[in-house]
Amino acid sequence: MALWRGSACAGFLALAVGCVFLLEPELPGSALRSLWSSLRLGPSPLPPGSLSPEGRLAAAWDALIVQPARRWRRVAVGVNACVDVVLSGVKLLQALGLSPGNGRDHAVLHSRNDLEEAFVHFMGKGAAAERFFSDKETFHDVAQIASEFPGAQHYVGGNAALIGQKFAANSDLKVLLCGPVGPKLHELLDDNVFVPPESLQEVDEFHLILEYQAGEEWGHFKAPHANRFIFSHDLSNGAMNMLEVFVSSLEEFQPDLVVLSGLHMMEGQSKELQRKRLLEVVTSISDIPTGVPVHLELASMTNRELMNSIVHQQVFSAVTSLGLNEQELLFLSQSASGPHASLASWNGVPDVGMVSDILFWILKEHGRTNSRASDLTRIHFHTLVYHILATVDGHWANQLAAVAAGARVAGIQACATKTIDTSRVSLRAPQEFMTSHSEAGSRITLNPNKPVVEWHREGISFYFTPVLVCKDPIRTVGLGDAISAEGLFYSEVHPHF
Numbered sequence: 001m002a003l004w005r006g007s008a009c010a011g012f013l014a015l016a017v018g019c020v021f022l023l024e025p026e027l028p029g030s031a032l033r034s035l036w037s038s039l040r041l042g043p044s045p046l047p048p049g050s051l052s053p054e055g056r057l058a059a060a061w062d063a064l065i066v067q068p069a070r071r072w073r074r075v076a077v078g079v080n081a082c083v084d085v086v087l088s089g090v091k092l093l094q095a096l097g098l099s100p101g102n103g104r105d106h107a108v109l110h111s112r113n114d115l116e117e118a119f120v121h122f123m124g125k126g127a128a129a130e131r132f133f134s135d136k137e138t139f140h141d142v143a144q145i146a147s148e149f150p151g152a153q154h155y156v157g158g159n160a161a162l163i164g165q166k167f168a169a170n171s172d173l174k175v176l177l178c179g180p181v182g183p184k185l186h187e188l189l190d191d192n193v194f195v196p197p198e199s200l201q202e203v204d205e206f207h208l209i210l211e212y213q214a215g216e217e218w219g220h221f222k223a224p225h226a227n228r229f230i231f232s233h234d235l236s237n238g239a240m241n242m243l244e245v246f247v248s249s250l251e252e253f254q255p256d257l258v259v260l261s262g263l264h265m266m267e268g269q270s271k272e273l274q275r276k277r278l279l280e281v282v283t284s285i286s287d288i289p290t291g292v293p294v295h296l297e298l299a300s301m302t303n304r305e306l307m308n309s310i311v312h313q314q315v316f317s318a319v320t321s322l323g324l325n326e327q328e329l330l331f332l333s334q335s336a337s338g339p340h341a342s343l344a345s346w347n348g349v350p351d352v353g354m355v356s357d358i359l360f361w362i363l364k365e366h367g368r369t370n371s372r373a374s375d376l377t378r379i380h381f382h383t384l385v386y387h388i389l390a391t392v393d394g395h396w397a398n399q400l401a402a403v404a405a406g407a408r409v410a411g412i413q414a415c416a417t418k419t420i421d422t423s424r425v426s427l428r429a430p431q432e433f434m435t436s437h438s439e440a441g442s443r444i445t446l447n448p449n450k451p452v453v454e455w456h457r458e459g460i461s462f463y464f465t466p467v468l469v470c471k472d473p474i475r476t477v478g479l480g481d482a483i484s485a486e487g488l489f490y491s492e493v494h495p496h497f
Contacts, residue, residue, distance in 0.1 A: 054448075054468055057466065058420040060449055068398040068490060068492035074255045075167050076253055076257070076258050076259070077161075077176065077177050079160055079260070080261055081156075081160055082206060083154055083157055084206075084478075085147050085206055086152065086228075087208075088210070088211060089229055092142075092146055092149060093116055095149065099219070100219030100220070100221055101113075103120040103221065105117075105118055107302040109133045109134065110134050115133070124221040127227060128230075128476075131230070132268035134233070139232070146208050154188070157185075157209075159481050160179050161185065163297065168190035175193045177189070177194070179237070180201050181199050198245045199245055205236055206232065208231055209230050211476060211477070212228070230477075238267075238269055239277070240263075243277070243281065247284040257295070258288055261481075266306060278315060281315060293493050295322070295488055297323045297480075298322065298324040298328045299328065299480075302331075304334065307331060311336045311366065312336065320376060320493070323379075323480070323484035324381060325381070330350075332358075338358055338362070340357060349429075352435070353434040355381060355383075355388060356388065356390075356436055360390070360460055362376075363376065363392055368395070376392075377396065379391075380483070382406065382479075385469055386407075386430075386466045387467060388463065389406075389462070389463040391461050393459050395493065395494055396492065400452045402463075402486075402487045402491045403452060406486045407465045407467045410468075413479060428467075432444065435457075439457075452465045
């Protein structure tokens with residue numbers, strides 16, 4: 001009987017503690033644990049979600065992400081900027097009277113039908129893409145319909161403006177943005193972003209962002225992932241008109257980090273203009289004071305000759321750091337005859353070993369070595385379910401924190417939350433993978449308690465971390481730019497780089 005009374009008492013007390021937890025969820029965890037242990041009822045209950053792989057991984061990230069010893073003070077960003085008009089791709093194409101056909105990629109869009117074919121082609125793959133729309137009048141008609149479409153939203157757009165906007169969220173950073181900034185974009189920019197008067201123009205450049213959700217169907221196409229298709233008729237960014245303004249502004253601004261983007265916008269230009277501008281880019285970068293790192297953010301491209309020129313025309317060797325995704329990485333390797341170049345496209349999640357091989361090749365063939373005077377020492381690769389940071393040894397610090405911070409911001413921004421909400425994200429990275437396929441790599445097993453995996457290959461270090469993928473993303477545009485900006489924010493370059 002006494003035993004029964006003791007069990008009942010313990011049960012009632014446990015119930016009381018549970019009620020306290022439910023009625024006062026903000027009560028400090030330490031107080032609840034103390035109350036529980038004082039009743040000698042065994043180990044304290046764990047907070048909801050802490051046993052899930054997602055919860056353990058997010059907690060491990062938070063412990064890893066620390067500020068670098070030396071932080072950036074002034075960041076200059078250029079040169080592509082625009083206003084993004086974001087809306088449902090399927091709904092816009094239906095409003096334009098278009099029906100889903102068989103899907104087909106187009107390097108340049110010339111008509112509404114080209115737009116429909118290219119959109120469904122990439123929607124069926126769940127892949128991001130960006131294309132130039134050659135017909136000015138047709139584009140402006142489509143842009144006006146899109147801009148006034150119910151539910152259409154206007155955001156800061158262009159890699160440079162998005163990266164600048166992300167940096168500007170840190171109030172102790174001064175940010176310079178050079179790009180074609182019209183009245184709407186200027187209104188949307190953070191107050192912490194300084195735009196030189198020479199960058200201001202009377203009319204905005206608009207980019208149309210056609211989004212689709214995971215599982216969304218149109219005709220016989222079904223999107224395996226949420227993503228977006230981007231197109232524009234953007235001549236200011238296409239000609240990199242603000243390059244000279246950007247370079248001339250650096251002397252007065254005195255940045256300790258420079259971020260350059262927009263080279264992909266030149267795809268609509270003639271080969272002669274592309275070659276001329278790339279030479280001017282290299283010359284401009286060489287004028288930046290020694291010791292100021294330059295990060296180049298790549299974006300979706302279809303012109304292999306232009307990509308090959310970016311790789312070989314001294315652009316890669318002039319920059320210090322690269323940011324790119326899986327489409328850009330494979331296209332780069334195909335254009336410059338790198339590893340796994342025979343692969344037509346990624347089959348689902350990009351193979352980690354193949355990605356690692358291509359990153360290794362870029363740094364070995366175009367990065368800094370004892371015999372090559374290249375400045376390239378860092379690559380930040382991102383895909384939906386994992387990220388890799390690769391660095392030449394001896395040039396960068398705090399890269400575990402940097403790759404973890406980039407992955408963390410992907411889940412936060414996609415879900416539009418302030419921190420990782422473990423109920424809204426999922427761990428989709430491969431549970432096991434090889435670190436290389438071109439040599440005898442190691443087999444890695446993923447452990448959410450130790451989410452950053454590090455390996456080394458001939459003087460190059462690799463830092464891998466999974467992404468907590470948002471199950472129901474609010475917005476996919478600009479994730480790559482936010483990832484690169486966050487990774488750079490937590491990175492530290494050695495003074496002798």
